[in-house]
Amino acid sequence: MSGAPERIPLARPVIGERERELVDEVLRSGQLSLGPMVPRFERMWAERAGTRHAVAVSSGTAGLHLCLHALGLGPGDEVITSSFSFVASANAIVFTGATPVFAEVDPLTFNMDPAAVEAAITPRTKAILIVDIFGYPAEVPALVDIARRHGLGVVEDACQSIDGDHDGRKLGTFGHPAVYGFYANKQMTTAEGGLVLTDDDELARVLSSLRNQGRSDDGAWLVHSRLGFNYRLSDVHAAIGVAQVERLDDLQAGRARVAGWYQERVRAMDGVTPMYEGPQRRSWFVYAPRLEPDLVRDEVIGDLDALGVSAKPYLPCIHLQPYYRAEHGHGPGEFPVTEAISASTIALPFFPEMTEAQVDRVCEALAAVVAARRAGRPGATARA
Ligand SMILES: Cc1ncc(COP(=O)(O)O)c(C=O)c1O
Structure with a gap:
């Protein structure tokens, strides 16, 4: 079984x-x-x-x-x-x-x-x-x-x-x-x-x-x-x-619905900042909230992976890509705001047919991983 x-x-x-x-x-x-x-x-x-x-x-x-x-x-x-x-x-x-x-x-x-x-x-x-x-x-x-x-x-x-x-x-x-x-x-x-x-x-x-x-x-x-x-x-x-x-109207409505479920849950979560909602309409492409600076994103991604939830560091900044460092002379520290955002945003599963139960599962996993990391017991969630 x-x-x-x-x-x-x-x-x-x-x-x-x-x-x-x-x-x-x-x-x-x-x-x-x-x-x-x-x-x-x-x-x-x-x-x-x-x-x-x-x-x-x-x-x-x-x-x-x-x-x-x-x-x-x-x-x-x-x-x-x-x-x-x-x-x-x-x-x-x-x-x-x-x-x-x-x-x-x-x-x-x-x-x-x-x-x-x-x-x-x-x-x-x-x-x-x-x-x-x-x-x-x-x-x-x-x-x-x-x-x-x-x-x-x-x-x-x-x-x-x-x-x-x-x-x-x-x-x-x-x-x-x-x-x-x-x-x-x-x-x-x-x-x-x-x-x-x-x-x-x-x-x-x-x-x-x-x-x-x-x-x-x-x-x-x-x-x-x-x-x-x-x-x-x-x-x-x-x-x-x-x-x-x-079918684009339906696809867009599906993404907006899933984003709404995520925003509601992430707003109530410790350690994670929901996506910005400002005066403009977002055409929802990814769901990528920010982790607070004490959390190491790659560790969070690894813990989520062990729980069956895919997540990715998104988006790495362009000026720190190996090609742009080597050929265009860029390096860390040039764009502190960009670099801080880029180091903390995490793309979570996001597609129009995602169910509310799936969003719940992702959010419960994320909340548990963050709590365990903060308590210094990272393995606890994966073994649960
Ligand atoms: C901001 C941005 N620019 C350009 C592209 C390139 O598009 P394509 O993969 O269709 O070449 C992408 C694709 O992900 C993108 O996100």
Whole structure:
């Protein structure tokens, strides 16, 4: 008899009959790429976000790279961004030859502090890469205003903020491109994929060409008018995406419901700070509360693991990644707020179909682990 409770995973996509039906439709059509499913997916998104264009790409990283590339960045240029992000934000800057310059974040929202962004501007600064981390919108209007005053380009990494808005105004409608990523842990998925939302006709035209090997804009066969990439989304992936957009309201409501259960329990817990709830709507991507400084996160994660609960350190800051230390000369102590947040946030299991009983189990385990660690009896919970 196995008495061990089922392990609760960190994330789990919702895939049903509709996804299978549309993928099957593509497979039967024989047109697996450059077919009608990608434009269908793009139209759905443009309509939902209220933008003139939605350009589908093979990943969020590809979308960021293309938008930054389209700004004409090169060696010697600087782009200001957040170190409290997934590494792809800064990598996409490095791909263009430019240098990422990190700005300190706000201790509540975990997004870039506009004053720190302004202070980081130099004569070499060419753009700001806004990041909406953990689905909480950055101070978009303030950052856009800084960019306008200093003549800088703006790209928004909204990969964690799918379907997000700022004061009710959808991301993607602020005059600069916003990029989504659709990896399987996201609010909706295409397995792998991404999307750029923009109102700019010229940018949409250039991005469409760049993702497709720089093909000429008149669609001529094998005429390449610019140096492009293969960053296309396939029709198979787009088919999953169409089904996911159809159910996106339900997926978002499911995440918000699970987040509500977590917030209620974590608020009453010793040693753990719930996620920030401010004036803006969060598009719930992860549930990652903060542990108080006396708790060693890796030990807590190990104890949770022994109880069948998956958890991860999330998010490591970019400037302390081995590559950025070795090649860009970064090190600890540069961004104390970012580093303190990054050392204490812990991602707990979070997906739309999570039940209240599962949230209870995670929270009971976390409370027990924290209490045992604080009492100096860490093994007690694992043996219980
Ligand atoms: C903030 C952020 N930027 C960029 C990306 C990259 O997206 P993708 O994995 O689709 O390339 C991610 C993915 O997790 C992300 O969270």
